Amino acid sequence: MNHEQLKKTLRSLPSKGADWIGLKKITSKIKFHSVKNGLPLSNKIYQDEGVQIEVLKNGQFAYSSTQDTSPNGIKLAYEKALFLAESSSKYPIFPFTRETRPQFKNQPSPHDFNQTTSGEIHDVLSLSCDSIKKEKGLIHSEGYAALKETETYHIGLGDEEFYSSKNTIDFSLKAIAQEGTEVQTRTWGNTLQAGPEYFQKELFKKEATRIAKEARELSFAEQCPSEKMDLLLMPDQMILQIHESIGHPLELDRILGDERNYAGQSFVKLSDFGNYQYGSKALNVTFDPTVEKEVASYKMDDTGHMATKEFIIKEGKLLRGLGSLESQLRSNVPGVACGRVSSWNRPPIDRMANLNLEPGEGNFEEMVSSMERGVIMATNKSWSIDDYRNKFQFGCEYAKLVENGRITKTLRNPNYRGISTPFWHSLKEVGSLPTREIFGTAYCGKGEPNQAIEVGHASSVCLFNGIEVFGGV
Amino acid sequence: MENKLTKNIFFSLGLKIFSSLKDHEELTLSLVGEETNYLRFNKAKVRQSLHLIQGNINLNFTSQEKTCSWSIPFQQDLEQTLEKMTTALGHLRTEAASLPKDPFLVKTQNNGPYEKDHEGTLPPDDELVHSILYPGKDLDLVGIYSGGRNIRANMNSKGQKQWFSTTNFLVDFSLYDAVQNAVKGYYGGQLWDQESYNQKISQAKEQLELMKRPRKKVSRGSYRTYFAPAAVSEILTMMSWGGVSAASFKKSESALGPLANNKKSLSPKFSLLEDFKLGLCPPFNEYGELSNDTIPLIENGQLKNLLTNSKTAKEYDLKSNGANQSEGLRSPLIKTGGLKKENILKTLGTGLYLSNLHYLNWSDMRGGRMTGMTRFACFWVEDGKIVAPIEDLRFDESLYNFWGEQLVGLTNFSETFPEPGTYSQRGVGGVNVPGMIVENFSFTL
Numbered sequence A: 001m002n003h004e005q006l007k008k009t010l011r012s013l014p015s016k017g018a019d020w021i022g023l024k025k026i027t028s029k030i031k032f033h034s035v036k037n038g039l040p041l042s043n044k045i046y047q048d049e050g051v052q053i054e055v056l057k058n059g060q061f062a063y064s065s066t067q068d069t070s071p072n073g074i075k076l077a078y079e080k081a082l083f084l085a086e087s088s089s090k091y092p093i094f095p096f097t098r099e100t101r102p103q104f105k106n107q108p109s110p111h112d113f114n115q116t117t118s119g120e121i122h123d124v125l126s127l128s129c130d131s132i133k134k135e136k137g138l139i140h141s142e143g144y145a146a147l148k149e150t151e152t153y154h155i156g157l158g159d160e161e162f163y164s165s166k167n168t169i170d171f172s173l174k175a176i177a178q179e180g181t182e183v184q185t186r187t188w189g190n191t192l193q194a195g196p197e198y199f200q201k202e203l204f205k206k207e208a209t210r211i212a213k214e215a216r217e218l219s220f221a222e223q224c225p226s227e228k229m230d231l232l233l234m235p236d237q238m239i240l241q242i243h244e245s246i247g248h249p250l251e252l253d254r255i256l257g258d259e260r261n262y263a264g265q266s267f268v269k270l271s272d273f274g275n276y277q278y279g280s281k282a283l284n285v286t287f288d289p290t291v292e293k294e295v296a297s298y299k300m301d302d303t304g305h306m307a308t309k310e311f312i313i314k315e316g317k318l319l320r321g322l323g324s325l326e327s328q329l330r331s332n333v334p335g336v337a338c339g340r341v342s343s344w345n346r347p348p349i350d351r352m353a354n355l356n357l358e359p360g361e362g363n364f365e366e367m368v369s370s371m372e373r374g375v376i377m378a379t380n381k382s383w384s385i386d387d388y389r390n391k392f393q394f395g396c397e398y399a400k401l402v403e404n405g406r407i408t409k410t411l412r413n414p415n416y417r418g419i420s421t422p423f424w425h426s427l428k429e430v431g432s433l434p435t436r437e438i439f440g441t442a443y444c445g446k447g448e449p450n451q452a453i454e455v456g457h458a459s460s461v462c463l464f465n466g467i468e469v470f471g472g473v
Numbered sequence B: 001m002e003n004k005l006t007k008n009i010f011f012s013l014g015l016k017i018f019s020s021l022k023d024h025e026e027l028t029l030s031l032v033g034e035e036t037n038y039l040r041f042n043k044a045k046v047r048q049s050l051h052l053i054q055g056n057i058n059l060n061f062t063s064q065e066k067t068c069s070w071s072i073p074f075q076q077d078l079e080q081t082l083e084k085m086t087t088a089l090g091h092l093r094t095e096a097a098s099l100p101k102d103p104f105l106v107k108t109q110n111n112g113p114y115e116k117d118h119e120g121t122l123p124p125d126d127e128l129v130h131s132i133l134y135p136g137k138d139l140d141l142v143g144i145y146s147g148g149r150n151i152r153a154n155m156n157s158k159g160q161k162q163w164f165s166t167t168n169f170l171v172d173f174s175l176y177d178a179v180q181n182a183v184k185g186y187y188g189g190q191l192w193d194q195e196s197y198n199q200k201i202s203q204a205k206e207q208l209e210l211m212k213r214p215r216k217k218v219s220r221g222s223y224r225t226y227f228a229p230a231a232v233s234e235i236l237t238m239m240s241w242g243g244v245s246a247a248s249f250k251k252s253e254s255a256l257g258p259l260a261n262n263k264k265s266l267s268p269k270f271s272l273l274e275d276f277k278l279g280l281c282p283p284f285n286e287y288g289e290l291s292n293d294t295i296p297l298i299e300n301g302q303l304k305n306l307l308t309n310s311k312t313a314k315e316y317d318l319k320s321n322g323a324n325q326s327e328g329l330r331s332p333l334i335k336t337g338g339l340k341k342e343n344i345l346k347t348l349g350t351g352l353y354l355s356n357l358h359y360l361n362w363s364d365m366r367g368g369r370m371t372g373m374t375r376f377a378c379f380w381v382e383d384g385k386i387v388a389p390i391e392d393l394r395f396d397e398s399l400y401n402f403w404g405e406q407l408v409g410l411t412n413f414s415e416t417f418p419e420p421g422t423y424s425q426r427g428v429g430g431v432n433v434p435g436m437i438v439e440n441f442s443f444t445l
């Protein structure tokens, strides 16, 4: 059905006492390509389309999702949702009102996506594998790319209407090197709003060669020492640190207890917003849906809330939570426009979207020279944190030892561990804008039923004092 | 609502699309479908509810040694679905032609029929909310009910037809007290029995009582530790991720590498196998290859098999054992030992009793070392008596220690945990594992 037919169908539904009826149609196509040692491993295209009917009745939201987008399919789905809302209202978690579904409107202008064949993307990944295999000691190479096109059409019972479309990509290259019995892996990848034009042969060959050389270097490197010292994290590890020990603990639905059976709770309490000192003065964190190319930039969340940039933490002080209008109403804590669905088949829940660490003043060379003894770590390879988001342990692919302000050697199997609040209080300096990079992940997992969603993080390099660092087996 | 996602309709759609194939073209269709009610609750109140009908048909296309696949939504309108399949077939011809030949192509063949419908009884729709939440009405009950029909099927242009459906439910819950002590529980199966569910809630409530004592802060160090079956199942999930996969081993990215290369050994008490007799998932994979009823992986500490799919087998000249594309565990079982339930605390003596673990990851995959957190009901035990619940601890330990020389024993009973995962769709499969006692298990934070 086209947009006009959907509007007509929705608006002809009998209200039967519902305070709000919303309809989201989400259409997506993802092309997955993977290459192993230059040869095709798999090429899959995943096309999906469905609608979600959202009903608010007796203060309860309920959902029904279907791929049957005919008028009859939508009517049946509506009846299911209405029935669920009615039967839930005997056990209400909170009496929700229409104020959690604001008015929204834009002028839909569907656009054409740039197309590529599987072969074109395969060629870029295959060439990358060739560049990796050219380096001495390299035993294995892999490339992966997912190119996604999404269109969302959201309408409400009144004259609410909103259309959006986006292109996102998720990709990685992997190089494995062996020297004697020592085997080491180095990767490069990202998740961004971009289309097939991103897959430039020159860029991929250059990065493939770099990771191959670094994997080789690691296969000769010394084991990372185990001691307390300074730690300089590169942006591609900072994003994981921000994600796990700032993003998740500040989700209001976690603090409200919705996630206690799955993802967990939080060490942060509702009363902490507005006064808790989360970290040192150098820590400034924003929810920023406006950054070009960052994967979770958007104009409106999936509940009809227009998205704006907001400070979450300013000079180390906690100001705002990552919570949708529903969570804000339940908790009385200020939040952001972050009620998001992974697709048409899941209800909206509180998500991170783009959560960025704002740049400081630090210059990379000066930050290194200020380190008496420390380690620089890059690229996450292992992550684990408790359900309250306190005790974490993270591992990286690649590290450099710094002695008396100078980089002296490469280290393999670098890891560090800590506890969120003391760790952020040990943040000494944040790098300036030139050291900032934009990253993202396509697979932040949360929710019951489970939802994997894209989130973006941007960060400069960051220097921490006195961190527990250790090596491999 | 009448759901058109049936065996007859799927197989007839297949026959129609196969008739439009040209010479040298082969097609395999795989269907993943569900009709599910999801009820999410917090404090024994409904947070969100969702009714979902979905199905996706994947067309895996092969022509002249080139292959790619295209997946489309199953629409209740069959003409529309067929039209989408026909369009997809057109795209597949173009996409496949743009790719190089796949030297490790898995040939389309008829692997034989399979048909099984596991019928079940769910709580009635109009009593669903009440059935799930009433038993927890004075409690802080949090979690999710999911129940309905789950389908996995495939057919191919060589005449293969396979179908698996199961009607089942799972209440995956935890119970909290006022100071956020918590215990975890599950009630899952095919036949809903309100009394059994009520009992599960009562048992959890009793266990929560034990958590009332003040928490003990256990300092980092090594302790004799009991892992309840749920905790063992968490450890076992790590084996699907850089563990039992033959492809992972071949590229030196497997924690079982040191075992396969005879650099390390495991305890003769430890045996792990895939056991499709559990009936939790279909024994066929994406290609329709049927596995044996059981696949021994580790037997008495010796490596017997890695999970190997046909593509990996072709690439490395191995024998396939019908593993799925990711070569992950689908229905694993760890063999029980001799430790009786009533002797667990006595045998443990002094140390830790862990009911659940959380957020595991490799700290050194190639060395077999993993890290993770304790979660829910975990206790300090002294001289065979539970003393106090503990503050959460982080562990970091090698599987060659805890399933090696430090493995004291496994319990003589086991528990089955149905797959609770619902990313994109409701999962199938599950695990069956005993509890275990390990000596000198390392806690680092």
Ligand SMILES: [Zn+2]
Binding pocket: A243, A248, A443, A444, A445
């Ligand atoms: Zn996440």
